[in-house]
Amino acid sequence: MSQLTITLDDDLLQAAQDYARRHGQELDKLVAGLLQATVRPLAQPFPQQPAVLTQPLSPRIQRLFGAVQVPADFDYRKALEEAIQERYGI
Template sequence: MSQLTITLDDKLLHAAQEYARQRGQELDALVAHLLQTTVQPLANPPAPARPLSPRIQRLFGAVQVPADFDYEKVVNEAIQERYGA
Protein backbone atom coordinates (compact mmCIF):
# COMPACT_ATOMS: atom_id res chain seq x y z
CA MET A 1 0.00 0.00 0.00
CA SER A 2 1.27 3.50 -0.81
CA GLN A 3 1.32 6.54 1.41
CA LEU A 4 0.05 10.00 0.49
CA THR A 5 0.59 13.33 2.23
CA ILE A 6 -1.92 16.11 1.64
CA THR A 7 -2.10 19.67 2.93
CA LEU A 8 -5.43 20.81 4.35
CA ASP A 9 -6.71 23.93 6.00
CA ASP A 10 -6.76 23.45 9.79
CA LYS A 11 -10.53 23.95 10.02
CA LEU A 12 -11.14 21.44 7.26
CA LEU A 13 -8.81 18.91 8.85
CA HIS A 14 -10.49 19.18 12.24
CA ALA A 15 -13.95 18.97 10.67
CA ALA A 16 -12.91 15.89 8.66
CA GLN A 17 -11.44 14.24 11.76
CA GLU A 18 -14.65 14.90 13.69
CA TYR A 19 -16.73 13.58 10.79
CA ALA A 20 -14.70 10.37 10.70
CA ARG A 21 -14.80 10.01 14.49
CA GLN A 22 -18.61 10.35 14.54
CA ARG A 23 -18.82 7.51 12.04
CA GLY A 24 -16.36 5.32 13.92
CA GLN A 25 -13.77 5.48 11.12
CA GLU A 26 -10.18 6.50 10.82
CA LEU A 27 -9.68 9.57 8.64
CA ASP A 28 -7.42 7.71 6.21
CA ALA A 29 -10.09 5.01 5.72
CA LEU A 30 -12.72 7.68 5.12
CA VAL A 31 -10.55 9.46 2.55
CA ALA A 32 -9.74 6.15 0.84
CA HIS A 33 -13.45 5.29 0.66
CA LEU A 34 -14.35 8.71 -0.75
CA LEU A 35 -11.64 8.44 -3.39
CA GLN A 36 -12.66 4.90 -4.28
CA THR A 37 -16.31 5.84 -4.78
CA THR A 38 -15.28 8.86 -6.85
CA VAL A 39 -12.57 7.29 -9.00
CA GLN A 40 -13.75 3.68 -9.31
CA PRO A 41 -16.75 4.44 -11.56
CA LEU A 42 -14.40 6.25 -13.95
CA ALA A 43 -11.99 3.32 -13.99
CA ASN A 44 -14.81 0.84 -14.70
CA PRO A 45 -17.25 2.54 -17.08
CA PRO A 46 -20.63 0.86 -17.49
CA ALA A 47 -21.08 -1.61 -20.30
CA PRO A 48 -22.32 0.04 -23.49
CA ALA A 49 -26.03 -0.11 -24.13
CA ARG A 50 -27.34 -2.67 -26.56
CA PRO A 51 -27.27 -1.20 -30.10
CA LEU A 52 -30.57 -0.22 -31.66
CA SER A 53 -31.91 -2.38 -34.45
CA PRO A 54 -31.75 -0.92 -37.97
CA ARG A 55 -35.54 -0.67 -37.97
CA ILE A 56 -35.50 1.52 -34.87
CA GLN A 57 -32.54 3.55 -36.16
CA ARG A 58 -34.55 4.47 -39.27
CA LEU A 59 -37.20 6.02 -37.01
CA PHE A 60 -34.69 8.46 -35.54
CA GLY A 61 -35.72 11.98 -36.56
CA ALA A 62 -39.02 10.83 -38.10
CA VAL A 63 -41.03 12.90 -35.63
CA GLN A 64 -40.23 16.58 -35.30
CA VAL A 65 -41.26 18.38 -32.11
CA PRO A 66 -40.98 22.08 -31.31
CA ALA A 67 -37.91 23.23 -29.40
CA ASP A 68 -40.10 24.21 -26.44
CA PHE A 69 -41.90 20.83 -26.32
CA ASP A 70 -42.63 19.88 -22.70
CA TYR A 71 -42.74 16.09 -22.55
CA GLU A 72 -43.68 16.01 -18.85
CA LYS A 73 -46.61 18.36 -19.44
CA VAL A 74 -47.93 16.20 -22.29
CA VAL A 75 -47.59 13.03 -20.22
CA ASN A 76 -49.33 14.63 -17.24
CA GLU A 77 -52.18 15.86 -19.45
CA ALA A 78 -52.60 12.37 -20.93
CA ILE A 79 -52.70 10.84 -17.45
CA GLN A 80 -55.27 13.43 -16.33
CA GLU A 81 -57.40 12.74 -19.41
CA ARG A 82 -57.24 8.99 -18.97
CA TYR A 83 -57.64 8.69 -15.21
CA GLY A 84 -59.27 12.00 -14.26
CA ALA A 85 -58.18 14.39 -11.58
Protein backbone atom coordinates (compact mmCIF):
# COMPACT_ATOMS: atom_id res chain seq x y z
CA MET A 1 0.00 0.00 0.00
CA SER A 2 1.29 3.48 -0.84
CA GLN A 3 1.21 6.63 1.23
CA LEU A 4 -0.05 10.05 0.21
CA THR A 5 0.75 13.33 1.91
CA ILE A 6 -1.77 16.14 1.63
CA THR A 7 -1.60 19.70 2.89
CA LEU A 8 -4.62 21.06 4.72
CA ASP A 9 -5.45 24.27 6.48
CA ASP A 10 -5.02 23.80 10.27
CA ASP A 11 -8.71 24.48 10.91
CA LEU A 12 -9.80 22.01 8.26
CA LEU A 13 -7.44 19.35 9.60
CA GLN A 14 -8.75 19.83 13.14
CA ALA A 15 -12.37 19.67 11.93
CA ALA A 16 -11.63 16.51 9.93
CA GLN A 17 -9.95 14.86 12.91
CA ASP A 18 -12.88 15.79 15.15
CA TYR A 19 -15.35 14.43 12.58
CA ALA A 20 -13.48 11.14 12.26
CA ARG A 21 -13.24 10.79 16.04
CA ARG A 22 -16.97 11.49 16.50
CA HIS A 23 -17.75 8.80 13.93
CA GLY A 24 -15.40 6.22 15.43
CA GLN A 25 -13.02 6.21 12.50
CA GLU A 26 -9.38 6.91 11.86
CA LEU A 27 -8.86 9.95 9.63
CA ASP A 28 -6.75 8.08 7.07
CA LYS A 29 -9.41 5.38 6.65
CA LEU A 30 -12.14 8.00 6.39
CA VAL A 31 -10.25 9.86 3.65
CA ALA A 32 -9.43 6.61 1.83
CA GLY A 33 -13.10 5.60 1.90
CA LEU A 34 -14.20 8.97 0.57
CA LEU A 35 -11.65 8.83 -2.24
CA GLN A 36 -12.64 5.28 -3.11
CA ALA A 37 -16.32 6.24 -3.28
CA THR A 38 -15.46 9.25 -5.45
CA VAL A 39 -13.26 7.56 -8.03
CA ARG A 40 -14.98 4.16 -8.25
CA PRO A 41 -16.86 3.84 -11.55
CA LEU A 42 -20.61 3.54 -11.03
CA ALA A 43 -20.71 0.26 -12.94
CA GLN A 44 -18.20 -1.37 -10.59
CA PRO A 45 -19.92 -3.40 -7.86
CA PHE A 46 -19.39 -2.40 -4.27
CA PRO A 47 -17.00 -4.56 -2.29
CA GLN A 48 -18.51 -7.09 0.07
CA GLN A 49 -17.42 -5.16 3.16
CA PRO A 50 -16.41 -1.56 2.48
CA ALA A 51 -13.77 -0.31 4.92
CA VAL A 52 -15.89 2.69 5.90
CA LEU A 53 -18.82 0.49 6.94
CA THR A 54 -16.80 -1.97 8.99
CA GLN A 55 -16.11 0.62 11.69
CA PRO A 56 -18.27 0.42 14.81
CA LEU A 57 -21.37 2.59 14.71
CA SER A 58 -21.39 5.69 16.85
CA PRO A 59 -23.45 5.53 20.06
CA ARG A 60 -25.87 8.08 18.56
CA ILE A 61 -26.61 5.75 15.63
CA GLN A 62 -26.78 2.68 17.87
CA ARG A 63 -29.54 4.37 19.92
CA LEU A 64 -31.65 4.62 16.74
CA PHE A 65 -31.96 0.86 16.38
CA GLY A 66 -35.53 -0.16 17.16
CA ALA A 67 -36.76 3.45 17.12
CA VAL A 68 -38.84 2.87 13.99
CA GLN A 69 -41.26 -0.01 13.77
CA VAL A 70 -42.33 -1.14 10.30
CA PRO A 71 -44.49 -4.05 9.20
CA ALA A 72 -42.69 -7.30 8.41
CA ASP A 73 -43.70 -7.00 4.74
CA PHE A 74 -42.45 -3.38 4.39
CA ASP A 75 -40.72 -2.83 1.04
CA TYR A 76 -38.37 0.11 1.47
CA ARG A 77 -37.54 0.18 -2.24
CA LYS A 78 -41.20 0.60 -3.14
CA ALA A 79 -41.62 3.27 -0.45
CA LEU A 80 -38.53 5.09 -1.71
CA GLU A 81 -39.74 4.92 -5.32
CA GLU A 82 -43.14 6.31 -4.33
CA ALA A 83 -41.55 9.12 -2.34
CA ILE A 84 -39.33 10.07 -5.28
CA GLN A 85 -42.30 10.03 -7.65
CA GLU A 86 -44.32 12.18 -5.27
CA ARG A 87 -41.54 14.69 -4.74
CA TYR A 88 -40.26 14.98 -8.29
CA GLY A 89 -43.29 13.91 -10.29
CA ILE A 90 -41.33 11.27 -12.14
